[in-house]
Amino acid sequence: MILTRTLLALGLVASAAADIPDSKRFDLTEPSYDLFRHKKLADKTVQQSFTFDNVNRRLFVAQRRDGSDMKAGDLSISELDFDGNLLGSMDVLAAGHGVNIGAEPVGEDTYLWTEIDTASSGYGTALTRFKWVDGGVIDSADEDLERIKPIPTMDRGTCTIDPVTRRLITRYQRDSAQNIAVFDLDDAIDRNFTNPLADWPIPDLGGRTNVFQGYAAYGRYIYFLLGESYDASGGELNSEVMSLDLNTGEIVQGPVITRAGSTLEFREPEGMAIYETVAGEVRLFLGFASGKVGDRRCNLFYKNALI
Numbered sequence: 001m002i003l004t005r006t007l008l009a010l011g012l013v014a015s016a017a018a019d020i021p022d023s024k025r026f027d028l029t030e031p032s033y034d035l036f037r038h039k040k041l042a043d044k045t046v047q048q049s050f051t052f053d054n055v056n057r058r059l060f061v062a063q064r065r066d067g068s069d070m071k072a073g074d075l076s077i078s079e080l081d082f083d084g085n086l087l088g089s090m091d092v093l094a095a096g097h098g099v100n101i102g103a104e105p106v107g108e109d110t111y112l113w114t115e116i117d118t119a120s121s122g123y124g125t126a127l128t129r130f131k132w133v134d135g136g137v138i139d140s141a142d143e144d145l146e147r148i149k150p151i152p153t154m155d156r157g158t159c160t161i162d163p164v165t166r167r168l169i170t171r172y173q174r175d176s177a178q179n180i181a182v183f184d185l186d187d188a189i190d191r192n193f194t195n196p197l198a199d200w201p202i203p204d205l206g207g208r209t210n211v212f213q214g215y216a217a218y219g220r221y222i223y224f225l226l227g228e229s230y231d232a233s234g235g236e237l238n239s240e241v242m243s244l245d246l247n248t249g250e251i252v253q254g255p256v257i258t259r260a261g262s263t264l265e266f267r268e269p270e271g272m273a274i275y276e277t278v279a280g281e282v283r284l285f286l287g288f289a290s291g292k293v294g295d296r297r298c299n300l301f302y303k304n305a306l307i
């Protein structure tokens, strides 16, 4: 890797790196705004992640199914309108932790990309893709389900879709290290994973550790959400956001503290997504779970300052 970077710096190799066109990035020190607070999902557990179908303008939120064991990997996915009203739900059984999900618009339908085939860790071992159908059930016991591995050796893989530039980004584990790889969404739809636009180990934060809670990508940059609930941190607000350059694999900004929804009860950072409004404003969404055990609620905020 060091050799590759040195050669890259010297311009001696045509690498996958630098394949991603330049774009603006979110200034993570700018404030966040509310989309909604304290909304009910189909189940009562904390939300894990969320995503937008930016063409059909739909919002989906993933969580563990009520009553299901932590390690069983049973997910419930709710569809909400943008005021936070629950429109429907779907179950994805023995799928994974729900760390991140992606939405792909296909005409008037939405196809979701989630983990599948949960391991004893509670995390998925592959990705799958299925059509959103309210009331539908996807079960990893179904051998006909498609298993998708953008990186053949990947473990604990999840994905996000950049709806603006149409790319699929997977965060995956190799050995014990976390990595990110980027693909053109149309290549991913063709199951052509031979040409990643980028594939980087995620840099460590100089020994600092904070709980990873989600990611989203827009153009050249990927964003991470870190932190714990007030219950887990002993009341300290430790939620952080950071950005990485997909062309270099290096941290560009952060981690910086985000105080979005600081007054929420419990307030566990859970999920990130990109959405472009009808007016063309691109937003970086941050999710937080709130409320009490047995009555957790969904809260979404966004940043919109680009530099």
Ligand SMILES: *[C@@H]1O[C@H](CO)[C@@H](O)[C@H](O)[C@H]1NC(C)=O
Residues within 6 Å of the ligand: 184, 187, 190, 192, 193, 194, 195
């Ligand atoms: C796979 O994707 C790459 C990159 O977009 C492209 O160059 C190649 O032709 C594709 N392969 C096939 C079989 O379509």
